[in-house]
Amino acid sequence: MIIDLHCHSKYSYDCYLEPLDLIKRARALGLDGICIAEHYSYTLSRAFAAIDQGDGFLILRGVEISTNMGHPRSLYHETTIYRRQRLPHA
Numbered sequence: 001m002i003i004d005l006h007c008h009s010k011y012s013y014d015c016y017l018e019p020l021d022l023i024k025r026a027r028a029l030g031l032d033g034i035c036i037a038e039h040y041s042y043t044l045s046r047a048f049a050a051i052d053q054g055d056g057f058l059i060l061r062g063v064e065i066s067t068n069m070g071h072p073r074s075l076y077h078e079t080t081i082y083r084r085q086r087l088p089h090a
């Protein structure tokens with residue numbers, strides 16, 4: 001199974017693709033699924049929650065944040081993370 005774990009749509013500031021167009025492109029590339037990880041907000045990916053391809057194409061949702069150590073992504077992170085917010089130490 002091949003999944004792109006780092007996708008954005010028009011709901012992030014650095015992409016222009018509509019959700020369905022993103023899925024079409026992923027499928028055309030032969031992917032079995034995507035993880036939509038919009039910047040700083042899980043809620044921004046809610047349009048993907050209503051999309052059911054009906055054929056097992058996997059759509060995961062997450063969120064991406066920018067840090068001084070990179071751009072980690074978290075799956076199913078339902079809390080909005082604000083820029084410059086201090087995160088608790090693990």
Ligand SMILES: [Zn+2]
Nearest residue numbers: 006008064071
């Ligand atoms: Zn990104």
